[in-house]
Amino acid sequence: MGRFVDITTVKASPSAAPHFCVSKVSPDCIATSFFHAKSGSVPIFIAWFLSLSLSVFLSTTSLAAPSFVGEFCNANSESATCKAGPIECSYCHMSPPALNDYGQDFKESLEAQPGYDPTSREQFFGAAMIVVSGLDSDGDGFSNEEELELITSPSVADQPTGTNPPPGNAFKRSDELLFLRVSAAICGKKASFQQIQKFKQSANKASALNQHIDQCLQSDFWLKQALKRLADPKIRPLKSIGIDGTIVLADYNWDYNLFVHALSEERDARELLLADYHVDGSGKKVTGPIGFQLIPRVGQIGGEGPEIVIGTGQPLQANKRAGMLTTQWFLMSNTMFSEMPRVTAAQAYRAYLGKDISLSEGLHPVVGEPQDPDVTAPSCAACHSTLDPLSYPFTRYQGIVTDIGVLTNRAGTYDPNRSNYPETGELNGNEFKDLRAFAEWAANSEGFEKTMTSMFWEYFYSEQPKTPEQTALFEKARIAFKSKNYSANALIKTLVLSDLFGGAK
Amino acid sequence: MSKKEKSSEDSTKKMGFDSTTKLASLFGWTRTLGFSSHHVFGGFAAAVAVFFLAATFISCSENPGKRDLKRLNAANDRTGDSLSEDELIDYEANPLLLGDQTSVSWLRAEQFSRSIAASLDMAEESLCLELDQFQCLSQVFLGILGGNNPETSGIYNSVSEPTLLTSVGVERFARKACQNRVEKDQNVATKFFPVDLSEKSLSEEDAKKVVEFLFEKVLSRPASLQEVELFASLAEEKATSANGSSSAVSSEDFAAAVCIGLISSTEFLFY
Numbered sequence: 001m002g003r004f005v006d007i008t009t010v011k012a013s014p015s016a017a018p019h020f021c022v023s024k025v026s027p028d029c030i031a032t033s034f035f036h037a038k039s040g041s042v043p044i045f046i047a048w049f050l051s052l053s054l055s056v057f058l059s060t061t062s063l064a065a066p067s068f069v070g071e072f073c074n075a076n077s078e079s080a081t082c083k084a085g086p087i088e089c090s091y092c093h094m095s096p097p098a099l100n101d102y103g104q105d106f107k108e109s110l111e112a113q114p115g116y117d118p119t120s121r122e123q124f125f126g127a128a129m130i131v132v133s134g135l136d137s138d139g140d141g142f143s144n145e146e147e148l149e150l151i152t153s154p155s156v157a158d159q160p161t162g163t164n165p166p167p168g169n170a171f172k173r174s175d176e177l178l179f180l181r182v183s184a185a186i187c188g189k190k191a192s193f194q195q196i197q198k199f200k201q202s203a204n205k206a207s208a209l210n211q212h213i214d215q216c217l218q219s220d221f222w223l224k225q226a227l228k229r230l231a232d233p234k235i236r237p238l239k240s241i242g243i244d245g246t247i248v249l250a251d252y253n254w255d256y257n258l259f260v261h262a263l264s265e266e267r268d269a270r271e272l273l274l275a276d277y278h279v280d281g282s283g284k285k286v287t288g289p290i291g292f293q294l295i296p297r298v299g300q301i302g303g304e305g306p307e308i309v310i311g312t313g314q315p316l317q318a319n320k321r322a323g324m325l326t327t328q329w330f331l332m333s334n335t336m337f338s339e340m341p342r343v344t345a346a347q348a349y350r351a352y353l354g355k356d357i358s359l360s361e362g363l364h365p366v367v368g369e370p371q372d373p374d375v376t377a378p379s380c381a382a383c384h385s386t387l388d389p390l391s392y393p394f395t396r397y398q399g400i401v402t403d404i405g406v407l408t409n410r411a412g413t414y415d416p417n418r419s420n421y422p423e424t425g426e427l428n429g430n431e432f433k434d435l436r437a438f439a440e441w442a443a444n445s446e447g448f449e450k451t452m453t454s455m456f457w458e459y460f461y462s463e464q465p466k467t468p469e470q471t472a473l474f475e476k477a478r479i480a481f482k483s484k485n486y487s488a489n490a491l492i493k494t495l496v497l498s499d500l501f502g503g504a505k
Numbered sequence: 506m507s508k509k510e511k512s513s514e515d516s517t518k519k520m521g522f523d524s525t526t527k528l529a530s531l532f533g534w535t536r537t538l539g540f541s542s543h544h545v546f547g548g549f550a551a552a553v554a555v556f557f558l559a560a561t562f563i564s565c566s567e568n569p570g571k572r573d574l575k576r577l578n579a580a581n582d583r584t585g586d587s588l589s590e591d592e593l594i595d596y597e598a599n600p601l602l603l604g605d606q607t608s609v610s611w612l613r614a615e616q617f618s619r620s621i622a623a624s625l626d627m628a629e630e631s632l633c634l635e636l637d638q639f640q641c642l643s644q645v646f647l648g649i650l651g652g653n654n655p656e657t658s659g660i661y662n663s664v665s666e667p668t669l670l671t672s673v674g675v676e677r678f679a680r681k682a683c684q685n686r687v688e689k690d691q692n693v694a695t696k697f698f699p700v701d702l703s704e705k706s707l708s709e710e711d712a713k714k715v716v717e718f719l720f721e722k723v724l725s726r727p728a729s730l731q732e733v734e735l736f737a738s739l740a741e742e743k744a745t746s747a748n749g750s751s752s753a754v755s756s757e758d759f760a761a762a763v764c765i766g767l768i769s770s771t772e773f774l775f776y
Contacts, residue, residue: 184776189619232655239656503607
């Protein structure tokens with residue numbers, strides 16, 4: 001398991017139960033999933049409809065051929081790009097099957113080979129590669145071969161080596177400038193005249209600056225605004241069904257509390273994925289299940305009576321928790337009615353490992369997958385051979401319960417009999433017996449380190465690193481994050497106490 | 506000239522204050538549009554704000570240091586005041602000039618609002634209300650000022666850079682906040698401004714006090730001599746109403762206009 005396969009050879013498991021095509025919009029997938037929905041089953045129809053809506057929003061038809069990835073790097077095994085790891089679909093595609101400029105050049109070179117036969121295309125790879133290597137598909141002044149060595153995209157012109165960054169020694173770090181920038185970025189407001197004067201008069205500016213950063217990292221702005229805004233795309237709250245909504249399905253304040261807790265006060269950020277506790281509004285840890293919480297206020301339906309409260313608290317037992325991945329809100333809002341929680345898995349992959357399957361990122365097809373016969377068509381299997389085995393560990397966690405259990409706050413609970421799919425999942429050659437095992441692996445992966453570094457980088461620098469200096473600082477911050485017990489504050493200090501943030505001519 | 510004064514003056518040049526005539530002509534432009542006397546403040550404030558906003562967003566599109574220096578020297582060539590080579594080096598070596606920083610960030614929604622509240626010593630919720638009921642930050646301009654509302658709008662990420670409408674939101678917010686600050690000063694015992702804003706006209710000395718005070722409060726630095734002179738000269742302008750009568754700029758109009766100008770400056774909006 002875990003090696004690359006040609007998805008056209010993947011066979012469906014005959015025993016696989018029918019399910020919804022969450023991530024596909026191919027007509028075959030849609031038709032099959034609709035007719036597999038039980039007649040008259042409103043919840044399933046709603047799930048199908050919602051899933052379809054999500055799929056239209058999130059993805060496009062995919063004809064990517066992961067076997068190309070293997071063939072490409074077989075032909076370029078000594079290149080820096082292939083040595084750095086498997087290439088992404090985006091190396092040749094805009095969004096599979098649409099080719100980018102490089103992919104188009106490669107395709108044309110391949111098809112132009114004398115006697116080209118698509119059934120034995122690997123025989124023509126070498127010759128086509130020689131032709132395409134000499135081209136400059138993105139017109140940025142660097143040949144495709146050079147970009148293969150620079151580990152840059154041959155189809156995107158704004159590459160770091162082409163931007164002529166200023167020499168590193170042209171800038172000098174200024175403590176005063178750092179003080180001003182830290183005030184605005186982390187304290188949330190510009191430093192006052194008096195604060196600046198006091199800083200200028202301090203005998204040990206480095207120490208004063210460190211103190212200032214520490215104070216800012218404890219400020220209301222940082223803890224109650226900045227960190228929460230960073231959490232938004234990971235939690236994806238919706239007021240109408242949240243704790244202040246008309247119909248309360250779950251309370252996402254627990255999610256925000258845990259997010260802020262794990263990323264503050266030198267705590268281990270891996271708790272985002274590993275915590276078996278929750279954090280209440282006052283910042284205190286709460287262990288064990290948190291039951292139904294009544295909300296003593298007049299509801300909003302017609303201006304009278306209480307609102308409809310279906311779920312609150314955190315009913316999941318502690319030994320099945322995996323931090324942000326198993327909060328009631330995360331499971332309820334992503335899994336909803338689905339037996340195969342693909343949206344949940346895709347969101348976990350996107351939010352904490354930085355790979356967006358809807359953009360064909362992080363595809364690692366697994367042999368024998370997908371099992372769901374609805375998604376074995378090549379256009380579906382391109383993504384589902386990665387997504388489905390990633391979804392299995394989530395299958396035992398309830399989304400929105402459609403039976404009488406809806407009245408007993410069961411959303412987000414664990415039920416070993418919830419699904420016919422296996423609970424054991426797999427990603428990139430790593431097998432996980434359950435969700436806790438996946439979370440453990442994910443929290444200790446380089447993908448998690450990079451995702452956290454990237455999140456804070458974007459906050460302080462607005463865009464992802466491009467120049468060699470920026471890339472070097474990014475890597476330095478990632479390493480600092482890991483070596484200092486995954487402290488977000490250590491990561492932040494590395495990012496801001498730098499020539500790039502506090503440097504001036 | 507002290508080093509501090511030189512530094513401040515350089516910052517002034519960076520912001521585009523290379524000619525007093527620009528501000529004066531902008532003020533004149535508002536008069537030619539036929540503003541009545543009670544619109545004089547609006548025209549005056551708009552002129553200052555337009556000038557600052559133009560300087561702000563144009564300067565972000567290219568290297569502000571080089572561009573302004575070139576323009577500065579081109580203007581000064583006519584008067585024989587070009588910077589010498591030594592001054593040029595000093596100018597470019599100043600580490601606190603925005604255009605010389607290795608990276609520059611945009612003072613986004615919450616930071617913008619909090620900074621103004623701290624500068625003007627006001628509660629955030631009283632800074633700016635549209636139609637006297639909608640919070641400018643959370644209910645009106647949040648997105649264009651660089652914020653996002655995930656819960657009711659489903660917007661999980663903020664815009665990565667200022668939009669076409671950002672300058673509108675900035676100008677509106679700054680104007681309301683400054684007007685509210687000036688009005689509040691008329692009704693509280695402990696005054697914020699160092700001069701009595703109920704005075705119909707403003708002495709040159711009081712105008713300078715207001716300028717120096719607002720520079721420290723808003724930009725957190727002393728104003729240079731040139732900046733003080735430049736701003737204070739605006740108080741001498743006469744506004745002409747529709748019926749032809751002239752009147753001096755009132756104390757409160759002057760204070761509010763300087764406040765708007767500083768809040769909508771490059772130096773305040775970016776860090």
